[in-house]
Amino acid sequence: MVGIGPKQPPSRKGSMHDLPQNLLQQIKDFEDAFTVDRAKLKEIVNHFVKELEKGLTVEGGNIPMNVTWVLGFPDGDEQGTFLALDMGGTNLRVCEITLTDKKGAFDITQSKYKMPEELRTGTAEELWEYIADCLQQFIEHHHENEDLAKLPLGFTFSYPATQEYIDHGILQRWTKGFDIDGVEGQDVVPPLENILKKRGLPIKVAALINDTTGTMIASAYTDPEMKIGCIFGTGVNAAYMEDVGSVPKLAHMNLPPDMPVAINCEYGAFDNERVMTAGLYLGEIFRLALIDLIDSHKDLIFKGQDTSKLRKPYLLDASFLAAIEEDPYENLSETADIFDRELGIRPTDCELEMLRRLAELIGTRAARLSACGVAAICTKKNIESCHVGADGSVFTKYPHFKARGAQALREILDWAPNEKDKVSIMAAEDGSGVGAALIAALTLKRVKAGNLAGIRNMDDMRTLL
Structure with missing residues (x-):
């Protein structure tokens, strides 16, 4: 697959050949639906940059781009x-x-x-x-x-x-x-x-x-290379430092154009109808994919079992997918246990392979799309290299999220294959306490x-x- 991201941990690829043709086809359909390749990432980033700029105007746009009145980094x-x-x-x-x-x-x-x-x-x-x-x-x-x-x-x-x-x-x-x-x-x-x-x-x-603003400032206090603060948790957001002269909605104040001001993007609203990368949505996307499969392909999965629990919206959260991705056993016994415990469903061995691949695809998609906000800010500000302070439960706890996001940045920002990461997303300082x-x-x-x-x-x- 083009652009699916960094190599997955040792997973079930070797045993996929043993799956029945109908499940292999369904996995391919999922891969087609959830894979975000380099070209699509770049398209999203270009649109994202325009939305960031629109939010700074008097008219505004989908992204609020709230002025915080934090005027500069700590020294x-x-x-x-x-x-x-x-x-x-x-x-x-x-x-x-x-x-x-x-x-x-x-x-x-x-x-x-x-x-x-x-x-x-x-x-x-x-x-x-x-x-x-x-x-x-x-x-x-x-x-x-x-x-x-x-x-x-x-x-x-x-x-x-x-x-x-x-x-x-x-x-x-x-x-x-x-x-x-x-x-x-x-x-x-x-x-x-x-x-x-x-x-x-x-x-x-x-x-x-x-x-988010606190995260940026607290991280910059201990690391002067920090230029952006991000939250990847139940919601997603970022903050960065803008020049007042690039904020048309502040023009009436006649402030020095080169004065820095922190912008709290509140970009969770970016293309809300379709993107859905935040932790709030990961389990729900997984659930909807399974419901669609159950309803459109009779008896393809979970044959003869009661799947009524799966009908409850937002029943599953990001931790459900994280547990599947972290299952270390070749037979995916922990995944089987979590389905039995939470949903009253006992998947077959073949179904477990498909469920694992679906979780990997959704988790990878979220990490790659989450990198678009960072890449958009770097593109808008012509930032070639910096550190990004990140916090939030998905960033700190979801398996492989950091590596997948880093790979997406490499692809979007066109770094050479052997080139060291120029924009590094790393764990932030305590933005809500120290940042405040x-x-x-x-x-x-x-x-x-x-x-x-x-x-x-x-x-x-x-x-x-």
Whole structure:
């Protein structure tokens, strides 16, 4: 197959010759459907570049390209102690980060709190009270009877938000299963600060950030070759540094055209109807492929078995496919067990071969398509070589994802066969914690220098200096 990616781990290729003709044909059909060759990757990247550019215009496009008001990378000399609040989908994390006098070094203390399920559909006040409770517990444990007036907070709020200032953000829409009335369309900073003030906690939000931007900044703090931050998890996203002069929707502000500003792409919306590379979709694509096979080819697979469990949308997640790809046994006994346990189906040996190949194809497709966003940013910015800081469950846990993505970059960016990777995607630093603290530090540093672009509460900021 052309362009299927790097060599697969020792799999079932040798035994495929023993499969009946009808299953071999079905595997070929799957290969035709899910293979993304070099030409298609390049076509996608060219379209992607145009969509990135459109998102920077006043009219906008499918990709929001949110301006973050993070104006530049850290130089490694940032110092001070900062609070970081990370509101994820499942947990709330409170961190205290000290950026030390050793270049690129930091100390971190943190506590994790489970987000109660009822909060997801509760009231706005319940949400902010709960967050304040967690912050207060953390403060009382670590800073009893101390003056907190100069302890700035970096708030990682990883939901799509419009930011006209770095110290505020208007929630565009809830994601990750949240549906709390009275928050969408509102600035999320004042209600939190108001509740903290009522409790006698004079903590001010110095920066509201997205985890992708935090990932880029935290990674650049320890590695100056970092130019892009990515998330490959339940969703996908990237952040990079753009010149203000290349952002038409900022033209009215008359800022220096060469001033850098971090852009949170929110490119999970890129061609949403067809691409579907995120972890959220991998198990669902696998499930739909099997349902299509069951419905269109009677008794081809799972003959005489109850397949009703497979009819439930989004029943399978990316970990289901990962388990199949990680099955180390020649007879694929672990794959057989997971099908029996999760779906009540006992595949035959031949069916197991096909299921393994289908999982490999879908996992490879996702990794190759995920590389297109990185390649598009590099193409747009004429970046020939850099490091890319990546986080997210698919990147860190899905087998062969990194190698397959790296191979796709080689093909898209036309590196010579023996040439070393010029753009390397590697594990990121803690963007939601360290990144939030660093962005708070960078914000205060530029306030001190008199660069007040994208800052709303000047007086509050100056009290933190």
